[in-house]
Amino acid sequence: MRYLASHERAVRGTFDFPIELYYVDKHHPRYEMPFHWHMEHELILVLQGALHLSINGEACTLHEGDCLLIADGSIHGGTPQDCIYECVVLDLERFLPMASKCGQRLAQIRSNGARLEGRFPAGTRAAELTSRLFEAMETEASGYEFTTTGLLWQLLGEIMARHLYRAGTANVLRQERRTQAVKKVLQRIRADYSEPLTLDDLAGEAGLAPRYLCRLFRQVTGRTPIDYLNYYRIECAAELLCTTPDNVTDIALQCGFGDVSYFSRVFRHLKEQSPGEYRRAHRT
Structure with a gap:
């Protein structure tokens, strides 16, 4: 089985639920995260220790409870330090059809060069929503698809309301x-x-x-x-x-x-x- 790739082309989740959860500890073949990118967004939640990351050349360290949203196409890699972390990779475009009002709002922001990318420190509302989203996907209780989708929408609302994304600049x-x-x-x-x-x-x-x-x-x-x-x-x-x-x-x-x-x-x-x-x- 090959886990390593520079440009990942894996299908995430299923066609009608394009989101997938990964749990990573020191026994995972991809515990050390080589630089790669994919055309989906990625959420990372650190459960233990520290994760030292680089996203398009910018350094970032996450500690227990911290979360990070990585935009589609960003080159990222990381070095864990006594770390356990989880990743959710999702095809945002399929969650937000461009015909919907929310899809149009997202398209408007991204048309100006903005990227949905940012760090959510432990204890913030965005980190709380992210943690609950991960929990819903871990447990897969009956109806978890509704819970996951609802939490994703809430998280995007928090990101938009507080401008927790990278604005388009030169x-x-x-x-x-x-x-x-x-x-x-x-x-x-x-x-x-x-x-x-x-x-x-x-x-x-x-x-x-x-x-x-x-x-x-x-x-x-x-x-x-x-x-x-x-x-x-x-x-x-x-x-x-x-x-x-x-x-x-x-x-x-x-x-x-x-x-x-x-x-x-x-x-x-x-x-x-x-x-x-x-x-x-x-x-x-």
Whole structure:
């Protein structure tokens, strides 16, 4: 099973209820959140510990009870710290038909470049509504679809009333252009991480000079393209260690490492365990 992707295309929920809940703890193959994006909105609720996130290059840390709404198309990734968190991914456009009054209101706001994206600290009304929405989806009590939809509408009403979204500005538009180049590189890494890739290959994918790509990529992800390539390869290897019986040498080769000793050094550097220790600790 493949969990990792740069551009996720998974169908969320069902056609007539396009929303899905994910519970993530240290045993989840995607506990560490590689940079990715999807064309749905995402709500995150931290249940325990801290989650250090980057959204289009802007850092954000969530603690217990904090919530975050991530807009469609935003490049985001995160590093958990003794963390348990949940995500709800939803296709907002299918919840709000454009013929409805609410859909028209949302379209009007977004036509000016605004993005439904923001942090809701623990204790706020928006965080309370988000937490209740997660609870409804967790329990799936009879009629939970009505409860979930109602809470989503209430949350959107709170966001609109208190302007808890990112207004359209020239800076937001510049940021959008910047992320498009990074998305191309992330897609190339996702597609070809098992093959030899150089900085020139990745720069060519983005249509940028290597030096400029390094600066831009670091602004969005916090890493250089090659550092991120190795990080992504290790995350793929960690997933294979948890989900397949393949030996360490085969996994290293599958994930683009021609030198098993180098693979082991990079793995230990990023995971603070050897591949064998990681497999034993996360096999369940």
